[in-house]
Amino acid sequence: MAQDRVEAVERALTILEAFDSDQERFTLTDLASATGYYKSTLLRLLGSLERFGYVQRGSDGRYRLGHAPMRLARRHLPSRRLEVWLQPTLDRLVAQSGETASLIEVNGGKAECRLVALPDTALRHDLRPGQRWSVTDRSPVLAFDGGIMIGRFLHDTVEDGNWWLTLSGPQGRLDQTLATRYLDAAIAELDRRPSESQSGEA
Template structure:
């Protein structure tokens, strides 16, 4: 958004331009944060102050956004209700739920289900650990770039030819701590991930937290999701890591078979 190349091409005979603009305003919240000021929306969309003000006013009237005490804008629960409806009918989430429950019961660690969304991976389901110390980074609806975390890296390893060039065009790959990941280092990580069958993320998203990720494939053998197990590094010895990794890969294979995948 914000440039002619990024915006959708609108044919006035078949589309309503104002609706497209309103959707672009809503999409600003995907990466901009839970609250945005008028100026931030203007900067992201490239539209005039008057246009953005009118669009936000219309969305507020329709119940999709609301004003905060600070005068910023945020999405309402109406958006969550719509997303919940979509997720309720998402077969992958339903198919994976039993395996996720088994993994959560066996290891009492956080279990995540993520799907690719461009060059990011979005969490569509999770089961929390019962442990008192919370290590969660992802919640349902939140995302990570494909080069960070267990599940995203597992997906990127399986889709490197198509996704890595797109990631590289987007600019430097940087961790939350501000450390840039060199391309050569990432390529080596992806090759190792494919060789072992699962990804290992150790402290790259959150210090002291390790996560494993394994891909789920559809009946055509295409990666459509990844499951991840994450917990405190201090609680996951090398031996326990191997046990978790084996169970995670078995679980991902089980979900893949339920989706119709029969193996290579």
């Protein structure tokens, strides 16, 4: 309802929505263009968002998303129990393949990285929790220059969502056959080891 709207809150949320983009850092001019707000208005709102950790301002004066949204996402999306359950699987996939392993959720035409494990190498696919991209179907497989992503749907392993396990890395190094084998084995293991939410444990 109109009387439930708080204009300052909606403006701050509009600013945060501007960061839902492939661009990682924004000048004040970029944000003014994206939101339609005056720079003076942006500066006041960005000051509050920065104090609470929702945005960070670099030494070059450009803004990027802060740690607060990612901290909240780690706590609730997916749940902390799901993170505890799946992170060891991602770590094992990295150890087996030497590539980036991730848990991806697809919803409303968008794929989003929820959990990730990175290999200890400079040449890798640097996914991060909260990173989003558009998809044309249910599959979250991401196309990127010089790289490849292999994904496997988690079937009924995870409830309430379209969840995928993926491996991604340089195209000349990531073997698709091995990646598929590792992912299928990981999903088979998860099927044998139900999560707390499935088993009904507290």
